[in-house]
Amino acid sequence: MKPAAAPSIQEILEPILLRYGGRPDLLLQILIAVQKKLSCVPPAAIAALAERLAIPLVRVQGVVSFYAFLSTEFQGDYAIYLSDNITDQMLGSRELAAHLCGKLGVSLGQVRADGRVSVRFTSCTGMCDQGPAGLINFRPVTRLTRDRMERIADLVNARVPMEDWPGELFQVETAMRRSDVVFRRPLKPGEGLRASLERGGEILSTWAEDLAPSDARKHHLERGGAETLKEIYKSGLRGRGGAGFKTGIKWQSVRGASDPERYVLCNADEGEPGTFKDRVLLTDYADMVFEGMTICGHAVGARKGILYVRQEYAYLEEHLEGVLARRREAGLLGENILDSALDFDIGIHFGAGAYICGMESAMIKSIEGRRGIPRQRWPLPVHHGYRRKPTVVNNVETFAAAAVISARGGEWYARNGTAESSGTKLFCVSGDCERPGIYEYPWGVTVREVLRDCGALEAQGVQVGGPSGTLINAGDFDREISFEDLSSVGTMMVFAKQRDLFDAVRNYAQFFRHESCGLCTSCRIGTTLLANYVEKFAKGYGSPVDLEEMQGIGQIMKTMSHCGLGQTASLHISDSIAKFPSIWAGRMRTTEFIPAFDLDGALAEARSLTGRTDADAHLPHPVPQEA
Amino acid sequence: MAEKLKVATCSLAGCFGCHMSLLDIDERLVDLLEVVAFDRSPIDDLKQISGPVDLGLIEGGVCNAENVHVLQEFRRLCKVLVAVGECGITGGIPSMRNGFTLKECLEESYIRGVGVEFAHIPDDPELPLLLDKVRPLHHIVKIDYFLPGCPPSADAFWHFLTARMAGQDPTLPNALIHFD
């Protein structure tokens, strides 16, 4: 039943445009709002937005087509996305998806004829400790079972509005399994910020003799910021997003910039499959994260911060806005923070389904409302970042750590961890273990310790740092997680003895093919070629020739690719060949090169067109097939 | 005198243009025949490869079941197998049909096309059955060398063959590399 007069595109766009002030740089936020309203961004809306925002049509279309959660075609009243990480698969997500599709009478990837529902897979949704997971109209569902799938199908079939669905379906857990020095005693709101401002000393009356009061306040602010930066230096803090760049140096570059307009960006585009610490931090420790951003604003002299959150965590919007509002009310955000001269506020931007936007320069483009294509290496964001202004981009966990460092001092922080990797790190543990979840350890903990604590007694391998990280076997379990040894974003996906690691490799290869932005040759084409080779092995057509080919392509991707995505997108191939050769050897039924496809199958179309069944209408397979 | 190098050649989904270009080495053919003995080849009209040979030159891509059989036989019997010409290396002009389904191609040719009289998709068992796509040789078997060009020039053939026979690296100098 359709309403008598459906609102026109204009009527739908007006309030959205109003909310975003008609700003062209907020195009992505506007498109997300349209997608959520209409379950698509129809061509008419694209044309209208191009006109209203004065952006070339081709560019608006380019943005819509770039992000996985935006689509010109209607996705159904209920758009269901099922997380396709290997950890979800190990928990039976593929079978559950088929079950759900069966109950709904819909084919995977299609919208049901009545327009009610669609089901498709999406890259990891960051719920690996409570999978199989998914998103229904962008609300997360966790711990999916056959029973839950049936309930979901019933709710969809009965057309129950989302707000009336039982809340337990959307339950997301965030408890930490282990906390160390930082999270055993989390900060109270304002604790780190107050310490940062107090480093400026008293706004002494003696200064007032030769300084105007406003200058004295500015001096106080400057001095506090400089002192806090020293603490960050002393702490030895390194970026927690994976690359491990020294935070102090990054902040110093922005602080020292000549342009007074500066920005602080917090990267919460936690797209690395198997990673979910930022979700937990933003849920239970959002104050610490915002506080770290504000302290950064103090230290580098920025007045504006932006938190960029992946769409998968957009369900946290209300909560995060609530925390921001509370902080404004408490004088921890806004103008004259804690009665100082510090002005700083934070806005929230959302992504729309693109792993590449975790790359800092791609994230900046995305925040500016564009396709999330990494920029050229130079100039660096610290010089030309958001809006071409000096910009700090740090990970969620880095800002939380910065807040702690401000409150408790750089020396205190550096007492933990190793020489080159100071402090503690959050680990996201998932896969075959009894207690998946978040663990805080000082850097330098061994893989074996983590495996013991999470109850992974039968592990044969661990994917450390996600698919772009390192795949290790038991021979590496005594290695340390640190920038000196096994560097990691904190992700550990555990594989028990009975698992076929080929499934994981295949999952990663498909992931990278899907997520390559397409800018550079080696990554765009290399990820596809690699995924195709993995499929060749999956079919049993692989040979040593192909294995060598894959290694060669991997080397080219590593050396020639523009950004970290392409440079790391082949590591799972080379690691698995080195550490788990049997998953490849076991699939080889030939030592000679044979085609990647079924020769006889390639004749099927001609057979059906000619009706031929004679012997010559078939081709034998080059390798005897198993019965 | 040393034993002659045994060479087999054939054209699969090609136009025989590469073979014509080989003949364009002109008077050098005489020198070539001093050191080379042709086995199966359109040049001597031998239809079957007689046994193991040193060198196989294949022109054309793979468009049907017969092409597959011939290519696999060449791979089995040729010590060194060379993909010759654009079609052998990339699928070439015949692979332009890959942008369409086989059904579209056959219906255009035999059902709806201009001048079609007895609308009927040929189904005689004598005819090799078409593959869904035209493929370059290296999709089907391992290829040792590639001689590009449409066709490779006579000089390219000559360079390749003389280098090969002298036991040298037969890689073409850049000036002899052409795709058209």
Next chain:
Amino acid sequence: MTNAFHLDGLEVPFQEGQTILQAALAAGRYIPHLCWHPDLGPHGSCRLCTVVISGRPFSSCTQPAMKGQAVACRTPELNGMRKAIMQMLFVEGNHHCPSCEKSGNCRLQATAYDLGMQDSHFPHQFPKRERDMSHPDVFLDRDRCIRCERCVRASRIYDGKDVFGVHGRGMHSTLAVNSPSGLLADSQIAPEDRSIQACPTGALMAKRVGFVVPIGERVYDREPISVLELRKYAAEEVHHG
């Protein structure tokens, strides 16, 4: 004292602000490149110009030249990878040189020759892509597009038209036309636009001029791209004094 770095062991002088690629070309040292154009600036996407400095790879079109740096460029390893990059481009699209109007005038093809590419090596993907023949004077054959975005940039910077953009991502990314129908016929393109000249392949071409010069007598039939390019830059250097 002049600023200089070492390119494969030989000194290359540079001016402040020049990239390694710019300085190398000005000094008569060729580094293969496709997406870079002197008037359009760097794009960093084709990756052919990748060089290695202190063990780390950088695209020389975006990397500023720095005094005293040792830059490895025409090493067998890098040249091999460049050839592989070319082969990737060839298998990604549908590049039928024998039937292409651009053959002989094509930078893609000429660069492949220059890198000694004799085969496509990788499995051909045979993608199905849309052709746009709608415009009376210009056509777009996406089979030949390598997504270097030279046309995108030229149209924006020189033609002031924004005729092109890129849609989709990864292997599914395609060159798109800015017009209500998405067709060239409805766009602002004109046959004399810089965007058309900027295309390094036969993807974007003016109609009815493809065979004015016969195959065999075209630009890169006569001279390798590396030689021709360097002469061109040398002439420009003299011109600019």
